[in-house]
Amino acid sequence: MLAQLPQVLVNGVVLGAVYALIGVGFAIIYSTLGVLHFAHGIVFVAASYLVFWFSLTMGVPVWLGIVAGIVIAVGLSLLINALIYEPLRAREARPYIVLVASIGTFIVLENLIGIQFAFIPRLFELPFSKVLLTPILVGNIYLTPIAIIIVATAIVLCVGMYLFFSCTKIGTAVLAVGHDTELAEIVGMRTKLVRYVAMGVGSALAAVTAILWCIQLGQVDMTIGWVALFVAFFATIFAGEGKIAGAGGTGFIMGIVWNVAALRFPTKWSQTILFMFVITMLWMKPEGVFGTRTGRMGK
Amino acid sequence: MALEVTNLRAGYGKKTVLTDISLRLGDGEIVAMIGVNGAGKSTTLNTIFGLIPPQAGTIRYNGQEIGGRRPGLNVLDGMTLTPQGARVFPNLTIHQNLTMGGYTIRHRSEVNARRENVFRLFPVLAQRLNQRAGTLSGGERQMLAIGMSLMMKPKLMLIDEPSTGLAPLLVTEMLEHLKRVNRETGTSLLIVEQTQQIMTIADRVYCMKLGRIAVEGKPERFMDREELRKAYLADVGE
Ligand SMILES: Nc1ncnc2c1ncn2[C@@H]1O[C@H](COP(=O)(O)OP(=O)(O)OP(=O)(O)O)[C@@H](O)[C@H]1O
Ligand SMILES: [Mg+2]
Numbered sequence: 066m067l068a069q070l071p072q073v074l075v076n077g078v079v080l081g082a083v084y085a086l087i088g089v090g091f092a093i094i095y096s097t098l099g100v101l102h103f104a105h106g107i108v109f110v111a112a113s114y115l116v117f118w119f120s121l122t123m124g125v126p127v128w129l130g131i132v133a134g135i136v137i138a139v140g141l142s143l144l145i146n147a148l149i150y151e152p153l154r155a156r157e158a159r160p161y162i163v164l165v166a167s168i169g170t171f172i173v174l175e176n177l178i179g180i181q182f183a184f185i186p187r188l189f190e191l192p193f194s195k196v197l198l199t200p201i202l203v204g205n206i207y208l209t210p211i212a213i214i215i216v217a218t219a220i221v222l223c224v225g226m227y228l229f230f231s232c233t234k235i236g237t238a239v240l241a242v243g244h245d246t247e248l249a250e251i252v253g254m255r256t257k258l259v260r261y262v263a264m265g266v267g268s269a270l271a272a273v274t275a276i277l278w279c280i281q282l283g284q285v286d287m288t289i290g291w292v293a294l295f296v297a298f299f300a301t302i303f304a305g306e307g308k309i310a311g312a313g314g315t316g317f318i319m320g321i322v323w324n325v326a327a328l329r330f331p332t333k334w335s336q337t338i339l340f341m342f343v344i345t346m347l348w349m350k351p352e353g354v355f356g357t358r359t360g361r362m363g364k
Numbered sequence: 365m366a367l368e369v370t371n372l373r374a375g376y377g378k379k380t381v382l383t384d385i386s387l388r389l390g391d392g393e394i395v396a397m398i399g400v401n402g403a404g405k406s407t408t409l410n411t412i413f414g415l416i417p418p419q420a421g422t423i424r425y426n427g428q429e430i431g432g433r434r435p436g437l438n439v440l441d442g443m444t445l446t447p448q449g450a451r452v453f454p455n456l457t458i459h460q461n462l463t464m465g466g467y468t469i470r471h472r473s474e475v476n477a478r479r480e481n482v483f484r485l486f487p488v489l490a491q492r493l494n495q496r497a498g499t500l501s502g503g504e505r506q507m508l509a510i511g512m513s514l515m516m517k518p519k520l521m522l523i524d525e526p527s528t529g530l531a532p533l534l535v536t537e538m539l540e541h542l543k544r545v546n547r548e549t550g551t552s553l554l555i556v557e558q559t560q561q562i563m564t565i566a567d568r569v570y571c572m573k574l575g576r577i578a579v580e581g582k583p584e585r586f587m588d589r590e591e592l593r594k595a596y597l598a599d600v601g602e
Contacts, residue, residue, distance in 0.1 A: 234463060237456065241464050244453045250415065251447060252512065253439035253468040307455055357455075357496070 072206050073328045074321065079212040081320025082219035083278050087293050088300025088312035089226055090270030096243040096307050097263035101160070103167040104145050105271060105297060106290035107174045112138035112272035113279045113289060114178055117189055127191055135272040142268035143261060145170055151257070171290070179287055186286040189279045197280060211281045218277070222270070223313035230309050239263060240307055303343055305356020315354055319343070365427065366391050366520050366552040367412070372421035374411040380419060381407045383575040389520070394546055394553045396562045396583070399572030400596055405556040406448050408572070409522045412554075413445040414438055425520065439468055442519035446512070448556075450505040450529060454498030458489050458508060461497050465512025475515070482511040485541055502529030506538070514545065520552045521545075527559050539565050563587050571595040 094102045112134045120130030149170060153163050197211040230236040242249040242259045249256050275293070279285050297312075300319060304311030319339060326338040346354065367389040375381040381404050389395050397405050410416045412423055414435040423431040425443060435445070452461050462482060466475045483490035486507040492500070497508055506529055513521055526542065527535040543565045546553055555562060563569070563583035571579040571586070579595045586592045 234467070237460050237464065238467060241453050241456065244455055245451065247415065248447070248451050248453065249464075250435050251413070251439075251445050251451075252464055253436040255434075255436060 069328060071204075073324050075206050075208065077321035077324035078317065079216055079320070080323060081317035082212075082216040083274065083281075083316075084296050084300055084320045085219040085223060085313035085316030086215070086270060086274040086277075087297045088304070088316040089222055089309060090267040090274065091297030092267075092301040092304065092309040092312035093226075093263050093270070094267035095301055096309055097239055098146070098150060098260050099160075099243055099246075100150055101164050101167065101298070102150075103164065103294060104149075104170040104174070105142075105268070106294035107171050107178075108138045108142055108268045108271040109275040109278075109293040110175060110178055110287060110290040111141055112275040113189070113285045114182055116191075116276055116279075117187060117285045118182070120191060121189070127193075131276060134276065135269060138272040138275075139265055139268045141174075142264055146261060146264045151260075171294075175287065175290055184287050186284045189283060189285045191280060194280055194283065198283065209281070211277065215277050215281065218273075219313065219316075223310050226313065227310035243307065299340075299343060303347065303353055305353025308353060308355040311353070311355030318354070365389070366393070366425070367554065368422075368424040369408075369412065370422045370424075372408075372411065372423065373419040374407060374416055374421075375419065376407075376416070381575050382411065385421070385575075385577060387570055387577060387580075389552050389554055392546065392550045392552055393567050394543070394555065394565055396566035396569045397554065397556045397572060398558065398562070398569060398586070398595075399578075403572040404575040405572055406524055407575075409445060409524050409554070409556060410447075413443065413522055415445075436468070439516060442516065444513040444516050444518040444521050446509050446521065446523045446526065448524035448528070450502060450509045452497040452500075452505055452508050452512065455496060457494045457496055458500075459493045461508055462489075462511055462515055466515035469515070478515050478517065482514050485514070485545070486511055503531065503534055506530060510538075510542075517549065518551055520554070523553065523555045525556055525558060527557060527561070535559055535561055536564075560587070560592065 091102065091105055094100070094105065115134035115137055116130050119125040119133055120127045123130075125133070149166050150163065153166060197214070198209050200207040200209050230240060238249070238254055239259055241252075242254060242256050246256050249259075271293070275289065278289070296316070296319070300316045301312045303315040303319070322342050323335050323339050326335045330338060350356070365388060367387075369385055369387045372385040373380060373382055385404075385408055387395075397408070399405050407416065411418055414430070414433050414437075417432045421431070422429055425438070425441065430438060453464060456464065459479075462479050463475060466478055469475050469478070488504055489508060489511060492504070497505060500508065506526060510523070510526060513523070523542070526538055530538055539561055542553060542555070545551055555566070563586055566583045569581055569583050569586050570577050573596070581595075586595060
């Protein structure tokens with residue numbers, strides 16, 4: 066069993082990298098808009114299905130299909146912000162109203178896409194998929210090129226986000242908009258613009274992640290939206306309030322725990338073990354893994 | 365004339381809170397605004413600053429009409445608002461809060477110089493540079509809130525109840541600090557206050573009632589308890 070450990074850890078890091086990418090994108094939006102953006106899940110579905118549709122059924126060149134898929138998915142998220150979140154904010158809607166509107170939007174859009182493409186998973190083989198999925202043996206560990214790409218992207222992104230939010234003035238300003246929009250406006254920030262940019266960046270990350278992930282899985286599947294949403298939600302809350310790079314860190318932790326659990330227990334236990342782990346950690350450190358004590362329950 | 369407000373009407377949504385506000389503030393003048401809770405003092409400051417769109421009337425800043433424009437533009441023109449309740453960013457450090465106060469300043473060296481300037485006025489803040497603002501005491505937070513406004517080297521400061529949360533001795537000190545800023549930089553101050561001590565630094569006083577200016581006068585007039593009581597109870601339009 067110990068002999069498998071390196072491979073298991075590597076698999077954990079690869080899955081964790083996907084989770085990290087998902088978590089960071091969601092955390093950017095959550096911290097800046099202060100909205101539990103459930104409709105975020107639809108960006109994953111839209112991006113992957115659009116690339117599938119453009120490149121594999123319409124015959125659009127792959128690169129163009131990918132770019133178009135990302136652009137349209139991001140546009141969709143900006144539209145959700147413009148038509149739902151901003152008007153509700155202007156009318157001072159309570160957070161749970163926004164939450165319900167967000168879940169509703171997700172379900173409506175999910176069904177529209179589902180009706181168009183049927184709800185079954187579809188094979189997703191881009192011309193370069195074969196190369197990207199051929200395992201290479203490094204030492205005694207199997208690695209696919211796509212896995213290396215995903216891990217590298219995730220690490221660069223987490224470090225980049227950490228530096229951006231803790232060391233730059235603009236990064237601090239984005240956090241400030243999330244903490245207190247009115248005060249941010251008072252010191253002269255263009256808070257509405259900041260919210261749109263955060264939405265755009267977070268969604269672009271989601272779209273890229275969705276495409277990389279679907280290449281790795283070899284299929285597009287409607288359920289990716291819900292899976293990504295849950296991962297995003299947990300990684301973000303698990304990291305702690307306003308810890309955007311931290312959501313990447315917790316993404317990695319969750320991926321590794323999942324795989325290590327599979328080493329010892331049947332895979333049907335993996336999910337249970339992962340979430341027991343998360344709950345236990347939150348019980349011990351309610352402010353989140355990277356969080357600092359500020360908020361109190363009921364405050 | 366730093367600020368000239370004429371027949372201003374404003375409120376929240378369709379609701380009108382300020383029915384008819386007219387006030388003036390000369391260059392380098394310190395004007396106090398008093399009035400009972402709910403009279404509309406904060407609403408007046410927030411409307412002047414652009415957080416609330418005016419329903420009617422004009423707001424002139426240095427002769428230019430600014431009614432309804434984005435607060436960011438007012439900040440760039442040297443006007444700041446220090447909102448009620450010592451508002452700071454609780455999750456950011458003192459250092460970061462001051463940087464955010466000077467958000468619109470381009471050059472980093474300028475930001476650093478002005479931060480030092482704030483520390484000269486409030487040395488307590490310098491000792492707690494990396495402490496998160498959420499863990500400061502109420503009084504320290506108030507100093508930080510005013511320090512954030514001072515980062516802009518404002519020409520006109522709108523300050524909403526700077527003395528709340530301060531010990532009586534510190535109220536005098538805080539007001540003296542503001543007076544000093546006014547003297548050293550010629551900054552005009554429009555200060556909403558509830559405490560009588562404001563009369564010691566104010567050049568002129570407006571007393572608000574029910575969304576209007578009820579009484580205007582020299583501070584001496586409001587020094588006397590009985591006169592102050594009369595002002596608060598005055599019929600609108602006296
Ligand atoms: N966001 C809001 N929405 C609706 N009404 C409001 C809002 N804020 C204030 N009001 C109302 O406007 C009126 C004036 O409020 P304002 O805060 O300007 O009073 P104030 O003179 O600053 O009082 P205080 O001394 O208590 O700070 C009050 O009747 C209040 O209920
Ligand atoms: Mg008030």
